[in-house]
Amino acid sequence: MCIGTTKNSIILLYHLISNPKTYIRMKKYDNCHVNIEQEDIESVVAALTADSISGKGPAVKQFEQDLAHFFKVPHTLCCSNATMGIYMILLLEDIGPGDEVLLPPTAPVMTILPILNAGATPVFVDNEPGNFNVCVTDLQQKISDKTRLLINVPMWGYANNVDRISDICRAKGIKVLEDNSHCHGTRLKDSYLGSFGDYAIFSTHERKLVTTGEGAFFLIRALADYNRLMELRSFGEVCRTDPEYRNVQGAYGFFSGLNFKMSAINAALGSTQLQKLPAKIKVRQEHGRYLAEQLHQYTDDIREITNGMPSEDNYYSIVCKTSIARRARIEEALRQSNIISDPLRYQYQPLYKMPLFAPYASSCPNAEALIPTIFSLPVHEGLSKEELDLFLNIIYST
Numbered sequence: 001m002c003i004g005t006t007k008n009s010i011i012l013l014y015h016l017i018s019n020p021k022t023y024i025r026m027k028k029y030d031n032c033h034v035n036i037e038q039e040d041i042e043s044v045v046a047a048l049t050a051d052s053i054s055g056k057g058p059a060v061k062q063f064e065q066d067l068a069h070f071f072k073v074p075h076t077l078c079c080s081n082a083t084m085g086i087y088m089i090l091l092l093e094d095i096g097p098g099d100e101v102l103l104p105p106t107a108p109v110m111t112i113l114p115i116l117n118a119g120a121t122p123v124f125v126d127n128e129p130g131n132f133n134v135c136v137t138d139l140q141q142k143i144s145d146k147t148r149l150l151i152n153v154p155m156w157g158y159a160n161n162v163d164r165i166s167d168i169c170r171a172k173g174i175k176v177l178e179d180n181s182h183c184h185g186t187r188l189k190d191s192y193l194g195s196f197g198d199y200a201i202f203s204t205h206e207r208k209l210v211t212t213g214e215g216a217f218f219l220i221r222a223l224a225d226y227n228r229l230m231e232l233r234s235f236g237e238v239c240r241t242d243p244e245y246r247n248v249q250g251a252y253g254f255f256s257g258l259n260f261k262m263s264a265i266n267a268a269l270g271s272t273q274l275q276k277l278p279a280k281i282k283v284r285q286e287h288g289r290y291l292a293e294q295l296h297q298y299t300d301d302i303r304e305i306t307n308g309m310p311s312e313d314n315y316y317s318i319v320c321k322t323s324i325a326r327r328a329r330i331e332e333a334l335r336q337s338n339i340i341s342d343p344l345r346y347q348y349q350p351l352y353k354m355p356l357f358a359p360y361a362s363s364c365p366n367a368e369a370l371i372p373t374i375f376s377l378p379v380h381e382g383l384s385k386e387e388l389d390l391f392l393n394i395i396y397s398t
């Protein structure tokens with residue numbers, strides 16, 4: 001069952017309330033799996049009956065506290081979606097015309113669009129040959145006096161060398177934003193991804209590991225950044241704690257901002273979905289390991305991608321590398337069984353091959369070589385062992 005239209009949702013909601021054990025799952029062999037259970041419905045219903053259902057409703061604060069507890073960071077802040085979250089960081093850093101923002105050409109369009117909308121210039125930094133680490137040599141070449149920010153995007157939840165590149169950027173006064181929309185719960189060196197850059201944003205769109213339908217959250221270290229992001233999120237309403245603003249707390253018209261708030265109804269779903277994350281991770285890790293090991297035993301031609309990090313666990317979907325010709329055959333065979341590899345779904349290509357971003361093209365030969373060799377397989381908790389074996393048999397037949 002798929003929650004598509006409002007009408008369907010209402011019918012489902014009625015059905016779920018009258019059948020408390022019903023469990024929703026996406027039937028397609030997709031990496032989108034939303035499990036709505038009784039506790040999710042109760043949480044949303046409780047939010048609906050609270051004093052406020054706006055972005056200032058109590059469920060938003062609660063979700064933020066739950067996130068801070070899970071990720072063990074001082075501050076978290078929800079916003080309307082991760083694309084807008086990236087835009088908020090550009091506003092916070094006052095990045096605009098004349099400024100350069102580094103990003104990998106392997107990122108999705110959602111990462112680059114805010115840069116163009118801020119009027120800044122995107123500069124593409126290549127990956128290492130055959131993996132998704134940022135190439136340090138290329139990074140050093142692409143940094144200029146105009147560089148203000150680097151956005152790191154670990155694709156499909158595989159941790160990359162964000163620790164190393166954050167050190168390099170910090171030494172040059174360049175801020176780092178982790179776009180961790182695939183990485184809820186991924187660890188690097190015993191810390192969750194999100195602890196390495198200056199800021200981290202995680203989307204909670206329905207395709208991500210923690211969902212609120214649409215939405216996103218930040219992990220933030222510095223109180224001053226937190227206060228200023230609060231201001232940006234809500235029309236510039238004064239939140240900063242400097243003594244000179246003590247008497248104007250909550251006033252408008254001192255600072256600029258827009259409206260990037262998440263509604264309390266979405267946040268209520270986030271709190272219960274977050275509780276499921278450890279269990280999801282466990283199953284996804286098992287599924288990913290099983291698929292990778294079976295493929296490994298079957299052939300030398302197909303290998304799970306590796307960034308060479310201490311922990312290679314990832315939970316979004318697994319990504320394998322093969323020859324260009326075999327990759328095309330595998331994607332097609334999978335597609336015939338309704339299993340759509342992410343690179344196929346998104347017509348994955350270096351961003352600068354798309355017309356809108358072509359003016360910013362720069363040489364990224366490693367990204368160009370890597371992309372046509374990879375395919376992804378879903379590993380989510382809604383899949384059975386038989387379904388994983390089906391994926392394997394389809395691949396064996398190519």
Ligand SMILES: *Cc1c(COP(=O)(O)O)cnc(C)c1O
Nearest residue numbers: 081082083110181203204205215
């Ligand atoms: C999903 C995604 C986004 C955008 O998230 P939204 O919340 O849908 O705006 C940004 N970056 C990456 C890497 C994503 O996967």
